[in-house]
Amino acid sequence: MTENMTTIYNSIIEGAKDETLVSVQQALDAGLDPGKVLNEGMISAMKEVGRLFEEGEFFVPEMLIAARAMQAGLGILRPLLVDSGIEPVGKVVIGTVKGDLHDIGKNLVAMMMEGAGFEVIDLGTDVSPEQFVEAAKAHQPDIIGMSALLTTTMPSMEATIKALQEAGVRKSIKVLVGGAPVTDAFADKIKADGFSPDASRAANLAKSLLT
Amino acid sequence: MNSRERVRLALEHREPDRIPLDLGAGFQTGMHVSMVYALRQALELDDPGTPIKVIEPYQMLGEIKIDLLDALGADLVGVNPPKTMFGYKNEGWKPWTTFDGTPVLVSEYFNTQVDQNGDLLAYPEGDKSVPPSGRMPQGGFYFDSIIRQEPIDDVNLSVADNLEEFGLISDEDLAFFGREVDRLYIETDRAIYANFGGTAIGDIALVPAPWLKHPKGIRDIEEWYISTLTRRNYVYQIFEQQTEISLQNLAKIFEVVGNKVQIVFLTGTDFGAQDRAFMSPKTYRDLYKPFHKAINDWVHENTTWKTFMHSDGAILSLIPDIIEAGFDILNPIQWTAKDMELKLLKERFGDQLVFWGGSVDSQGTFPFGTPEQVRAEVLQSIRDLAPGGGYIFNSIHNIQPGTPIENLLAFYETIQEHRQYPIVT
Secondary structure, eight states, rough: OOHHHHHHHHHHTTHHHHHHHHHHHHHHHOOOHHHHIIIIIHHHHHHHHHHHTTTTTHHHHHHHHHHHHHHHHHHHHHHHHHHHHEEOSSEEEEBBBTTTOEEEOHHHHHHHHOOOOOEEEEEESOOOOHHHHHHHHHHOEEEEEEOOOOOTTTTHHHHHHHHHHHOSSSTOEEEEEEEOOOOOOHHHHHOOOEEOOOOOHHHHHHHHHOO | HHHHHHHHHHHOOOOBOOOOOOSSSSSSSSSSSSHHHHHHTTOSSSSSTTOOOEEEETEEEEOOOHHHHHHOOOOEEEESSOOOOSSBSSSSSSEEEOOOOOOEETTTTEEEEEESOOOEEEGGGGTTOOOEEEEETOOOSSSSSSOOOOOTTTTOGGGGGGGTTTOOOOOHHHHHHHHHHHHHHHHOOOOEEESSSSOTOTTTTTTTTTTTTOOOOOOOOOHHHHHHHTTHHHHHHHHHHHHHHHHHHHHHHHHHHGGGEEEEEEEEOOBBSSSSSSOOOIIIIIHHHHHHHHHHHHHHHOOOOOEEEEEEEEOOOHHHHHHHHOOOOEEEETTTSTOOOOOHHHHHTTTEEEOOOOOSTTTTTHHSHHHHHHHHHHHHHHHOOOOOEEEEESSSSSSSOOOHHHHHHHHHHHHHHBBBSSSSO
16 A cells, blocks of 8 residues: 555544545545545545444444545545546435434444445435435435334335335335344345444445345 | 332332332333323323323423322332423423324423424424424424534634533522422322433433524534544533532532432433444543542432433443442343343342333334233343342333333233232243
8 A cells, every 4th residue: 555545544544534635635646546545545444444343443433533534535536536437336325214313323324335435325314205216216226225213213114115116116226224223123024125233334235235 | 118118128229019110200211292191091090182291392201190100000200300301391381282193281382383394393492583493303203403503613612612501500490499309208108200400411412402592512413422532622621510510509409309309310321322332431431430420429428319320222331330430220221232131230230230121122022012022021121130129110211102002001010910029920
């Protein structure tokens, strides 16, 4: 890894947003390939952040600041990636389901997905089945991710999956679910394609479903 | 043996005549207003259509009246702050209906507005001339805070901005606590659980301050979590000053309520997610524990109150420090979270901590399970937690809307049948 790339990698893991911005810019100014900056600097750093979280070294705040640093760097990089014709590894539509306004977990998943190289379309909170269907048609994502914190809003996940079926778009999309009360058994019951207990594993799961 | 005596023995880690039962003493041990209505109807305590008072509008908790405590054999009564999460008093009741059609009574200051999505907006102090601070989605059951975060200017960030809500207690509020505690002490023989407010440092539910009209400082939830790392000194100073203020207030409150109070709620800050704590033991030790210890020490040196801590989630890694910080009681014991096995917790910490809750899985069994499953989980909690005392029976957090009434009845029937000591299940 070059010196520039090491700085990008380290500043993301440390959650140092300003340093990330500077080091990404320097790497680009030095003529490094944007795809390489993304893969070797940023995606590998977020992979390490995920590993540290899974091993209990990092907690939610550490993960949040790392993800924010990553997003700042991505802000500079994104137009260049588009110009160079570098495609994301996949497309994800994500949202918190109808009746539910909780978004910390959903935001973390979105950021970890971005950090794994996905294009993420975030529909926000209180997203109805109809809105998920519309987004599925408009964006043709590989994956839809749904989040719920409340037991009272979990049924909306099942309603959304049914709505996707009825709209004829379910087969081409993998549906992932998560949130505090959501379990593997619940995911099976409502015929989702996967469940993840945390943001790091959600990103890994998303990647594994596409290969 | 009366309720007060029963609770006292349990708190001293001794076996009373039967397991003490709590319903609604605190705002984490109560019941959503829709469920209070359903339960009172099922127990034939009210005529159909009789409205229930909403005593806490943010979580939409229903009033647990003495006749319901009597019907269920519950042993505790609660004293809570004179103002709600939206900063107004519960007075001048007016009728209202929840999205699920439950007839309720709300404070005359419960002023709301329906927005273009059909969501219900609530206002600090019920004042509709300022931006709303709470939102209940259309068809929803509770409010969530609307985040009102002014741009953060780190250079000019002042600790005082995050301390607006923590001041010295007013004479009016002091008189309220004195009056309420006296009333409950004389009118009932139940143990008194008191939440005087102000002692919970860093409670994420309180950070957005839905009762303030123009909150300043750090009020965004994500920004707050980040600040515990990136602005550690700022957060530490908030906690330090908040603790100083709360110690002065506790001393004043003790003068008017004395030892008639048996349990004091100190914090509801959640330290656990489903599968891990929100922070490392080191962060807890550096940032929270010194202040938890200062407050617990004051209580133990000056009163006979037992101190109550509420934290959801997987907090096993923090429990040794929580004990060292001086807490007497831990609630709600979310045994479905990682490593929170009741039996192991009781074996390891049962001589130092009173467990309060720990019964039916509120995220799974209560809303989606059968009465038989509810029954089995009640028996399990009794078997694991009740022997030797040190146990107060309660749901895991408030009973949520959508709980089938058969499950709720099975819950109370099972504890009634099996609460006698010595424990036989």
